[in-house]
Amino acid sequence: xxxxxxxDKKEFYAVCENGEKATLKYNKWNDxxxxxLVATFVPPSQRGKNIGELLLKEAxxxxxxxxxxxxxxxxxxxxxxxxxxxxxxxxxxxxxAPTTPDRxxxxxxx
Numbered sequence: 001x002x003x004x005x006x007x008d009k010k011e012f013y014a015v016c017e018n019g020e021k022a023t024l025k026y027n028k029w030n031d032x033x034x035x036x037l038v039a040t041f042v043p044p045s046q047r048g049k050n051i052g053e054l055l056l057k058e059a060x061x062x063x064x065x066x067x068x069x070x071x072x073x074x075x076x077x078x079x080x081x082x083x084x085x086x087x088x089x090x091x092x093x094x095x096x097a098p099t100t101p102d103r104x105x106x107x108x109x110x
Contacts, residue, residue, distance in 0.1 A: 001051065003058040012055045012062075016046045024055035024077075028068070034092050035063045036071040052076050060090060069093070 003014045012024040020043040027036040037059055042051045056077060063070055069092035072078045081087060 001054060003054055005058070005062060012058050014051060014054060016043060016051065018043075018045060020046060022046060022051045022055060024052070024059055024074070026059065029071075032092065033066075033068050034071045035059065035066075035068040037074050037077040039074050040076040053080065056080055060087075063090065 001014050001016070003012055005012050010026050010028075012026070014022050016022055022040075022042040024040045025038045027038060028034070029036060037056070040052045040055060042049075060070070062068075070077075070081075070090045071092045072081055081091065
């Protein structure tokens with residue numbers, strides 16, 4: 001399954017074999033070089049096929065490429081990191097402050 005990054009929609013996505021779309025939504029925070037992984041959605045008929053993990057692994061590749069730390073606010077992503085403690089080096093050390101007008105999101109990701 002091919003995972004794509006839609007920078008306009010701020011999501012990694014894959015089209016499942018039945019044509020439905022699975023997504024991992026994100027925010028990129030310029031002030032902390034952090035990729036916040038916000039929400040994962042896999043259609044009910046496609047769950048249990050490791051599609052969420054495929055989306056997450058693409059997000060991790062992207063974060064590595066741009067030297068970003070991960071801020072997991074999505075329950076699935078938090079759970080994945082809890083099951084893979086060896087990957088904790090990818091996590092942001094301190095949580096950024098809540099979204100405020102001062103906090104700068106990237107307008108367009110590469």
